[in-house]
Amino acid sequence: MGGEVTSWDPWSHSDARALSVKGDRDVRALGLEIRAWLYTGECDSVGGKLAGIAVRTGASVAVQAQLGEVLVSSTVKDLVAGCGLSFRDRGWRSLKGIPGDWRLFAVEH
DSSP: OOOOOOOOSSOOHHHHHHHHHHHHTHHHHTTOOOEEEEOOSOOEEETTEEESHHHHHHHHHHHHOOTTEEEEEHHHHHHTTTSSOEEEEEEEEEETTEEEEEEEEEEEO
8 A cells, every 4th residue: 555645835715626527537447446534734745745634644544544535634624615526424534543532534536
Protein backbone atom coordinates (compact mmCIF):
# COMPACT_ATOMS: atom_id res chain seq x y z
CA MET A 1 0.00 0.00 0.00
CA GLY A 2 1.44 3.35 -1.00
CA GLY A 3 0.41 6.92 -0.63
CA GLU A 4 0.68 10.28 -2.28
CA VAL A 5 0.20 13.74 -0.78
CA THR A 6 -0.65 16.60 -3.11
CA SER A 7 -1.24 20.24 -2.29
CA TRP A 8 -2.99 23.04 -4.16
CA ASP A 9 -2.43 26.73 -3.57
CA PRO A 10 -4.98 28.17 -3.60
CA TRP A 11 -7.33 25.31 -2.87
CA SER A 12 -10.48 25.52 -4.99
CA HIS A 13 -13.80 23.84 -5.65
CA SER A 14 -12.55 22.51 -8.97
CA ASP A 15 -9.81 20.55 -7.21
CA ALA A 16 -12.36 18.78 -4.99
CA ARG A 17 -14.52 17.92 -7.98
CA ALA A 18 -11.56 16.68 -10.04
CA LEU A 19 -10.36 14.36 -7.29
CA SER A 20 -13.80 12.87 -6.65
CA VAL A 21 -14.37 12.16 -10.36
CA LYS A 22 -10.83 10.83 -10.90
CA GLY A 23 -11.22 8.36 -8.06
CA ASP A 24 -14.41 7.03 -9.54
CA ARG A 25 -13.67 6.85 -13.27
CA ASP A 26 -9.98 6.83 -14.16
CA VAL A 27 -8.71 4.61 -11.38
CA ARG A 28 -11.53 2.06 -11.56
CA ALA A 29 -11.01 1.78 -15.33
CA LEU A 30 -7.58 0.36 -14.46
CA GLY A 31 -9.14 -2.17 -12.07
CA LEU A 32 -7.79 -0.36 -9.01
CA GLU A 33 -9.56 0.90 -5.91
CA ILE A 34 -8.33 3.97 -4.05
CA ARG A 35 -9.12 5.63 -0.80
CA ALA A 36 -8.65 9.38 -0.80
CA TRP A 37 -9.08 12.32 1.48
CA LEU A 38 -9.30 16.05 1.15
CA TYR A 39 -8.27 18.30 3.97
CA THR A 40 -7.44 21.96 4.20
CA GLY A 41 -4.91 23.58 6.48
CA GLU A 42 -1.44 25.04 6.70
CA CYS A 43 1.39 22.67 5.77
CA ASP A 44 5.10 22.86 6.39
CA SER A 45 7.75 21.72 3.95
CA VAL A 46 10.38 19.50 5.56
CA GLY A 47 13.06 18.10 3.29
CA GLY A 48 10.88 18.75 0.25
CA LYS A 49 7.90 16.86 1.70
CA LEU A 50 4.68 18.20 3.18
CA ALA A 51 4.45 17.94 6.96
CA GLY A 52 2.56 19.37 9.93
CA ILE A 53 -0.79 19.01 11.66
CA ALA A 54 -2.78 19.32 8.40
CA VAL A 55 -0.89 16.38 6.89
CA ARG A 56 -1.26 14.28 10.06
CA THR A 57 -4.99 15.10 10.23
CA GLY A 58 -5.47 14.23 6.56
CA ALA A 59 -3.64 10.93 6.95
CA SER A 60 -5.86 10.08 9.92
CA VAL A 61 -8.95 10.87 7.82
CA ALA A 62 -7.61 8.68 4.98
CA VAL A 63 -7.37 5.66 7.29
CA GLN A 64 -11.13 6.01 7.93
CA ALA A 65 -12.00 5.90 4.19
CA GLN A 66 -13.35 2.78 2.54
CA LEU A 67 -11.82 1.57 -0.74
CA GLY A 68 -13.15 3.64 -3.62
CA GLU A 69 -14.21 6.45 -1.31
CA VAL A 70 -13.21 10.12 -1.09
CA LEU A 71 -13.56 11.24 2.52
CA VAL A 72 -13.56 14.82 3.80
CA SER A 73 -13.87 16.57 7.13
CA SER A 74 -16.77 18.89 7.92
CA THR A 75 -14.32 21.78 7.39
CA VAL A 76 -13.83 20.83 3.74
CA LYS A 77 -17.55 20.15 3.26
CA ASP A 78 -18.33 23.68 4.48
CA LEU A 79 -15.63 25.26 2.29
CA VAL A 80 -16.90 23.68 -0.93
CA ALA A 81 -20.58 24.51 -0.35
CA GLY A 82 -22.23 25.43 -3.62
CA CYS A 83 -19.77 23.57 -5.87
CA GLY A 84 -22.22 20.83 -6.81
CA LEU A 85 -20.80 17.97 -4.76
CA SER A 86 -23.04 15.97 -2.46
CA PHE A 87 -21.95 14.23 0.73
CA ARG A 88 -22.97 11.24 2.84
CA ASP A 89 -22.51 11.67 6.59
CA ARG A 90 -20.03 9.11 7.95
CA GLY A 91 -20.47 10.23 11.56
CA TRP A 92 -18.14 11.40 14.29
CA ARG A 93 -14.73 9.72 14.47
CA SER A 94 -11.67 9.82 16.65
CA LEU A 95 -8.55 10.41 14.57
CA LYS A 96 -5.28 8.85 15.70
CA GLY A 97 -2.99 11.47 17.21
CA ILE A 98 -5.46 14.32 16.67
CA PRO A 99 -7.41 15.76 19.63
CA GLY A 100 -11.21 15.64 19.74
CA ASP A 101 -13.79 13.93 17.57
CA TRP A 102 -14.20 14.87 13.90
CA ARG A 103 -17.29 14.66 11.72
CA LEU A 104 -16.48 13.01 8.39
CA PHE A 105 -18.33 12.88 5.08
CA ALA A 106 -17.98 10.73 1.96
CA VAL A 107 -18.13 12.53 -1.40
CA GLU A 108 -21.00 11.09 -3.43
CA HIS A 109 -20.39 10.49 -7.16
